[in-house]
Amino acid sequence: MQSLAIARPPGRPRCDATRKAVLAAAYDLLAEGGLSRFTVEGVAARSGVARSTIYRWWPSKGALAMEGFLEATAADLALPASESVIADLQASLRLFARLVRGKAGRIIRCIIAEGQGDPETIDAFLTGFVIPRRAELRAVVERGIERGELRADLDVEMALYSLFAPLYQRMLLNEGVDDDWVDRLSGFVLAGCLAPKR
Amino acid sequence: MQSLAIARPPGRPRCDATRKAVLAAAYDLLAEGGLSRFTVEGVAARSGVARSTIYRWWPSKGALAMEGFLEATAADLALPASESVIADLQASLRLFARLVRGKAGRIIRCIIAEGQGDPETIDAFLTGFVIPRRAELRAVVERGIERGELRADLDVEMALYSLFAPLYQRMLLNEGVDDDWVDRLSGFVLAGCLAPKR
Amino acid sequence: MQSLAIARPPGRPRCDATRKAVLAAAYDLLAEGGLSRFTVEGVAARSGVARSTIYRWWPSKGALAMEGFLEATAADLALPASESVIADLQASLRLFARLVRGKAGRIIRCIIAEGQGDPETIDAFLTGFVIPRRAELRAVVERGIERGELRADLDVEMALYSLFAPLYQRMLLNEGVDDDWVDRLSGFVLAGCLAPKR
């Protein structure tokens, strides 16, 4: 039955405490000081991990930021699921706005900024965060269609862009995303998505 | 009446050729190499202007990028004005998409990236580009309301966000903005803005 | 009677092939690339031996170099022994000059260089190479005195220094040691060592 075990590679195994210390330090530095204070040297100093170890495992600052972000926000991404899809979407938008206002928002901004000069960082952000979230949200919307809450001929993709992209824009342009504004937005967009009253 | 003339400060006047050379070099470097190759040293080398001269006139790289961007794109921002406001908005979106796909798009991305660590750059982008454009577009939409093409109770601001923010998002996430996609977007959003048929 | 056998330590015995591979790699690297390319990492890579194994057996790079040098040049150190001690000394000098010009010369240079920051390396070089050679040469010179070829009151030590040290100097200062130069040197020094003609 041994043969079923995954063959362990030779050599000393990677130290997981080290990995976590690095990611936590990266996350903290990004949240505190923003891009300008997010340096590999700084992460090494704060985490107590040697710089060379960081370079061994993360090809770029972007990758480091991205992994730290995912590690830290993995838990906060559950979508609400109530009776009303409309309410769920409104709530999702408010949750995302709250995320954006908090530490995670600073990190997302940094990742996007960092990614403008490094396509791999953007890719990591897309595949690690944006695309999975879109899939989840698409499922929610499709449930709304099935349930008759939303229009059958709704362009789901565009609806989601219209709902969420404005938050990205305001976040990146330092304009803030308070709950009233978010509700106005969801009100506007969802109004165009409702199934016609019989 | 000398005193009516604008008081010229004493000393050698600023050399305008120098200013233009710097801005052109900044624009080119941003368009070519992106953020990573946009350095003050590089701008100085390409423009043939001394580094200290650049530092005298521009407080940050962001300011430099922003001014270079405005200098170069000032001409391309005319909004179409036809009989149909709907058509005008669709055309505006396509024009902006074209801008985004071109050199200017790379620069906007750089400015936004640079701005994540430097609020003044974002401010400059807002006051120099985003806000004036919003005002123009708002005027267009309000004309559409007056003319009865668009709903009287339309939330103009949210409509514009829903129309334009998705382009920002896709631009910043490297997803591309081809005309078909843009038309789908404007189709979706504007459908929800039309005045009800009598 | 087992107990008469030499007590073998428990565990796997040291692998001699490994030892030789390491020394050969060290020698080659020194001969090829000089000091700068002589790294433990390089030796490990070339020899196919794990780095930790090298560290287990050799306390420093100098020791490694020294042992590699001895292993490789052990054979070439026979002194000539003809009828004439004068001729023997001239030949010894030419042989040493040839050694110096070859791979071994590069290694000696490396050992001396390495030893400037590590006394143990110098010690190893002295006890492993310089002192035994001096003893042999001293014997040759003393034979010359006994045979009446060389002055009875000759300061043997100084004579050997005068003969050989210049080769060290020129070797270390990159000045080359061709045979003509060597013969001029031995001619000069030995002229002062000859027994007076009766």
Place this chain on the structure above:
Amino acid sequence: MQSLAIARPPGRPRCDATRKAVLAAAYDLLAEGGLSRFTVEGVAARSGVARSTIYRWWPSKGALAMEGFLEATAADLALPASESVIADLQASLRLFARLVRGKAGRIIRCIIAEGQGDPETIDAFLTGFVIPRRAELRAVVERGIERGELRADLDVEMALYSLFAPLYQRMLLNEGVDDDWVDRLSGFVLAGCLAPKR
């Protein structure tokens, strides 16, 4: 008369205090800690000069060491000039031995060690120190020949090698060069150089 002045190059002139601080720090570090503690970082830290400034002016550690050495020992290189050339040579040898025993000796050893992996350092040592000294000493010896103290057919070059090279060897092999030993050496070599008594 202005035109006779040396044209000063444009830009901020080089700061001489900085240059001296660097050289002094380099000299001190070499004298104290030997090769192993002689790092550019260390020199920068001790001198209070930025590392980049050091790299701007000195192409290698060897060049730095060499210049520091010359700067510090320039004064101590005067040759004695008495009535007797024999006495002068003996005194020169003792002076050099003293130099070798002191800080300068450690530095010379470092320079030679460093030079085994960097030909330019050796070149600098030759042209900056060895060759000028040889020329001076050759002049002394030739004066001895002219004055009839030394043999007319003396091979000046070899005589100087026989006199000085042994000190290099003993210095580099950690064997020490005390005055008695030096006198024995000069006694041996010079005995073979004397003009025959009439």
Place this chain on the structure above:
DNA sequence: CTTTAATCGAGACGGTACGTCTGGTCTTGTT
């Protein structure tokens, strides 16, 4: 026509972070 006050080019300088390389030490499983 000379001051005077500014611009501008050139480049030195102190910093900071980069990404790489090597030295040693250690922790695994295998032989």
Place this chain on the structure above:
DNA sequence: AACAAGACCAGACGTACCGTCTCGATTAAAG
């Protein structure tokens, strides 16, 4: 035990830019 493999810390390397600074040369209005 010895050994291969390789993770890890430590620290120097040489480079690239940053932003500040000190010069001399230039330029044009004001005295």
